[in-house]
Amino acid sequence: MPANLSLADQIALELRADIIGGRLLPGMGLVEAELVKSYNASRNTIREALHRLGQEGLTRYVRNKGVMVRRLAREEVRDLFVVRRTLELQAIAQSAALTREQSEHMQNAIDATTLAREREDWRAVATHSLMFHQQIVGLLHSPFFNEFFAQVIAQLRLVFCAAPDEQRFQLPWLERDREIYAFLANNNKPAASEAMSLYLDDSEHLSLALFDHP
Structure with missing residues (x-):
């Protein structure tokens, strides 16, 4: 954690x-x-921290209840996927061959997802899969986008929590993350981009479907 925070x-x-x-x-x-x-x-420090989370779209103030973790609306979810397509597809398009460090970070995220799936810890599966996609955005070499995307995946995590059957919701994505990683590791950017585009289309469809079954 940076010392100047x-x-x-x-x-x-x-x-x-x-x-x-x-x-x-x-x-x-x-x-x-x-x-x-x-x-x-202090109370002022906590209020400042909660205010920051509110600015990031993660909390909201409810009268007579205080600050609560937010539930996102359908249109907000659509917007999150606009952001994901913009950043993740652009990151792949302009990426060079993966460095050893980049490859290791992606592989570590996939390994962590694999272990979580073996334990049937579907909450952790979702978290580690999102970490893999954070590594994709990291290919842009932009601290600003890295920080912004961390806020995006936090909001996505709130969406995924709404799935009534976490196992069914999370099961498809690990193999597709592996496929995207394999294409990137082989410097096959067109195939990685196509696989990512299909991934995001399907993920958005399933995420929006959560709003059809309250």
């Missing part, structure tokens, strides 16, 4: 990581007094 920024990042990890779910309350105690921070 304020305490409020650090707390916001930790809470975002809890969302990405599936530990904070849509509708959960973020109780100010409990966070003050947990982080040994």
